[in-house]
Amino acid sequence: MTTKTNRQWRLAARPVGLIKDSDFTWTEESVPELGEGQILVQNKYISLDPTNRVWVTDVPSYLPPVGIGEVMRGGAIGEVIESRNAAFAVGDHVQGLLGWQDYYVGTGQGLQTLPKMAGVPLTAFMGLFSHIGLTAYFGLLDITKPKAGETLVVSAAAGAVGSLVGQIGKIKGMHVVGIAGSDEKCKWIVDDLGFDAAINYKTENVRESLKKHCPNGIDVDFENVGGQILDDVLSLMNLHGRISLCGAISGYNATEPVPGPYNFFSIISKRLRVEGFIVMDYYDRAQEAMNDLGQWLMQGKIKYKIDEADGLDKAPQALNKLFKGENVGKLVVKV
Amino acid sequence: MTTKTNRQWRLAARPVGLIKDSDFTWTEESVPELGEGQILVQNKYISLDPTNRVWVTDVPSYLPPVGIGEVMRGGAIGEVIESRNAAFAVGDHVQGLLGWQDYYVGTGQGLQTLPKMAGVPLTAFMGLFSHIGLTAYFGLLDITKPKAGETLVVSAAAGAVGSLVGQIGKIKGMHVVGIAGSDEKCKWIVDDLGFDAAINYKTENVRESLKKHCPNGIDVDFENVGGQILDDVLSLMNLHGRISLCGAISGYNATEPVPGPYNFFSIISKRLRVEGFIVMDYYDRAQEAMNDLGQWLMQGKIKYKIDEADGLDKAPQALNKLFKGENVGKLVVKV
Numbered sequence: 001m002t003t004k005t006n007r008q009w010r011l012a013a014r015p016v017g018l019i020k021d022s023d024f025t026w027t028e029e030s031v032p033e034l035g036e037g038q039i040l041v042q043n044k045y046i047s048l049d050p051t052n053r054v055w056v057t058d059v060p061s062y063l064p065p066v067g068i069g070e071v072m073r074g075g076a077i078g079e080v081i082e083s084r085n086a087a088f089a090v091g092d093h094v095q096g097l098l099g100w101q102d103y104y105v106g107t108g109q110g111l112q113t114l115p116k117m118a119g120v121p122l123t124a125f126m127g128l129f130s131h132i133g134l135t136a137y138f139g140l141l142d143i144t145k146p147k148a149g150e151t152l153v154v155s156a157a158a159g160a161v162g163s164l165v166g167q168i169g170k171i172k173g174m175h176v177v178g179i180a181g182s183d184e185k186c187k188w189i190v191d192d193l194g195f196d197a198a199i200n201y202k203t204e205n206v207r208e209s210l211k212k213h214c215p216n217g218i219d220v221d222f223e224n225v226g227g228q229i230l231d232d233v234l235s236l237m238n239l240h241g242r243i244s245l246c247g248a249i250s251g252y253n254a255t256e257p258v259p260g261p262y263n264f265f266s267i268i269s270k271r272l273r274v275e276g277f278i279v280m281d282y283y284d285r286a287q288e289a290m291n292d293l294g295q296w297l298m299q300g301k302i303k304y305k306i307d308e309a310d311g312l313d314k315a316p317q318a319l320n321k322l323f324k325g326e327n328v329g330k331l332v333v334k335v
Numbered sequence: 336m337t338t339k340t341n342r343q344w345r346l347a348a349r350p351v352g353l354i355k356d357s358d359f360t361w362t363e364e365s366v367p368e369l370g371e372g373q374i375l376v377q378n379k380y381i382s383l384d385p386t387n388r389v390w391v392t393d394v395p396s397y398l399p400p401v402g403i404g405e406v407m408r409g410g411a412i413g414e415v416i417e418s419r420n421a422a423f424a425v426g427d428h429v430q431g432l433l434g435w436q437d438y439y440v441g442t443g444q445g446l447q448t449l450p451k452m453a454g455v456p457l458t459a460f461m462g463l464f465s466h467i468g469l470t471a472y473f474g475l476l477d478i479t480k481p482k483a484g485e486t487l488v489v490s491a492a493a494g495a496v497g498s499l500v501g502q503i504g505k506i507k508g509m510h511v512v513g514i515a516g517s518d519e520k521c522k523w524i525v526d527d528l529g530f531d532a533a534i535n536y537k538t539e540n541v542r543e544s545l546k547k548h549c550p551n552g553i554d555v556d557f558e559n560v561g562g563q564i565l566d567d568v569l570s571l572m573n574l575h576g577r578i579s580l581c582g583a584i585s586g587y588n589a590t591e592p593v594p595g596p597y598n599f600f601s602i603i604s605k606r607l608r609v610e611g612f613i614v615m616d617y618y619d620r621a622q623e624a625m626n627d628l629g630q631w632l633m634q635g636k637i638k639y640k641i642d643e644a645d646g647l648d649k650a651p652q653a654l655n656k657l658f659k660g661e662n663v664g665k666l667v668v669k670v
Contacts, residue, residue, distance in 0.1 A: 260598075262593065265593075267580050269397045271611050271616060274609040276602040276607050276608075278603070
């Protein structure tokens, strides 16, 4: 059997601010012989998510930091090309933390085998039937328990999660306002995805625009950004509003400690419920979400978009697109 | 009928930092004749609460700001001494927003008539059977749904609310750690009230002491203080912990905008639920709390302490004791 070369991005340093290529080392090593119980997976698509940036800090979070010298942690989809594990067959597509590399070798623990669905492209398992879809589904429906007629605000609304959240809000009968970073993104979420309104935070006064587009105040906020945008939202929340805290991307590249919102006290005066969540906690309920998301996709009620970077070597720079607001929809690297 | 003189503190200016006497005007006016449907109440005890400080800022909160020139808003207990309203009899004791003055004249709307309970002093309706008791009871039990064996941290633990919260936590089988501002307060809450441990935030490293006294982490935080103390607590919260946001007294006298906690992101990574509440929302369920609190008082399971300032003229300066950490238990002014 021919020896395969495994190209890898390994963490070289804790990044300061935006990620630089020099924060990683590009290594090439031979793929080893499989041991008993192991599988060899060839990565097809690597998922780039804001949480990648959290994982490379040395602050303990919901997963331990990626160690210096380790292959960069990353969600991915790959194809099983060799197997010495009865749970996986050659040709299976699997999803999980396969890492920023060409090949994964291991027991397959924690990997999910993707169902074979005719007519559904592999990228649907990145942008919809994935942690992205689960995040949007449970983060909105389970955490905030929205009601028809309520007003929902979504930040990072043209991102992978935000774009789904707004559409699910519409399916549930909410008035949905998205906040995004370009006119193109705003046009997409309103014209193609059916949001009621969009705010370009780079050119508009967010608070004034929120006032205009949320005449009845804000009942539910799906928060991806934090910082000033969260403060603007807090200032217009209704009594007993709910905030689903999914992310705080505005602070992920900060080089100084980032304070919480200045309107923190309004959580008391408006009796808000602010709840954080991590999609991993919902993996055992994934089927609930997949059933609904699949049905909505077939009914044409929900769309997803893939923003594809070409080549494993592009991964570090492509990740920065998330923080510069340059991606539309789900950002992936085609390996 | 003799004309009565009504001494009043009226708001003269928006205070900056700690309250000064000059932020108020001392006025004396005659009590008018009662109109049909009105009552005359002679104030006995005025309740001094951190929220008084919130009400005199010009920031909209859960009640509108006190207007310049208006009698200072304040909860109080008084005795009905004249009545042209069939709902109130002379001799009744009433409780409500009677204001910083000798006499209240009005329809009695929003006032509660206190039950006559043999052997229960009037001050019990300030320190226990009052907004204080309701705040502690519902803020802990309804907002955080604590379980026996969980660890509870209470800040401002020797204050009116905090001291009750810790005792209710003990009644519910929790491990209870209080944070307070003097050795005397710490001794009181441990030796007299039965807290498991106390931390003097003025002399100890709060985070290190929390680590020591909460070996299993923190499941529930009853937050009265905010600022650095909340950040220390956040750093030790367990997954799926709950924070009942009752107050943020550390910021009430700030002259610059106060940021939220620097550990705000841990709400996500630890999947915390942070919920604000205002006791007014629970007034319709008051009887539930009163039944339990009354029973616990009779069983000797709960104690309250009254910190009494003598004379209406002392009200503004006495209020500052809350922010200087000088009160122990429920701060009141005896009119």
